[in-house]
Amino acid sequence: MKKEYTNGDVAIVWEQEKCIHSxxxxxxxxxxxxxxxxxxxxxxxxxxxxxxxxxxxxPSGAISIKEEK
Ligand code: SF4
Incomplete structure (x- = not known):
């Protein structure tokens, strides 16, 4: 499951399964x-x-950046 959170400039893509809770x-x-x-x-x-x-x-790649522009 992926979710995205944006500020209109960049978005954080969040992949919960990858998170190691560091x-x-x-x-x-x-x-x-x-x-x-x-x-x-x-x-x-x-x-x-x-x-x-x-x-x-x-460290896990659970969050990544997507450019919005
Ligand atoms: S840094 Fe990455 S692996 Fe650590 S808690 Fe945040 S999203 Fe999860």
């Missing part, structure tokens, strides 16, 4: 990755550059 994303960018909330990925607060940089740190 919490790298949550520790690195807690304004976006909020595992206790729904939706758990909230794109509002942070620049696209910061989102892209954090997504690249994901």
């Amino acid at each position: 919490a790298v994303c949550v520790k690195g960018l807690g304004e976006v990755f909020k595992p206790r909330e729904k939706p758990w990925i909230q794109m509002g607060a942070v620049s696209s550059e910061d989102i892209i940089a954090q997504v690249k740190q994901c």
Whole structure:
């Protein structure tokens, strides 16, 4: 199952099955990755550059970036 969360510029593609719950994303960018909330990925607060940089740190590939433009 894939889900997408967009800010109109970039989207995070989320593949739950791949996630190994390392919490790298949550520790690195807690304004976006909020595992206790729904939706758990909230794109509002942070620049696209910061989102892209954090997504690249994901060790499992559960989150990836899709350019919207
Ligand atoms: S960094 Fe990747 S593997 Fe770790 S919790 Fe986030 S999405 Fe899952």
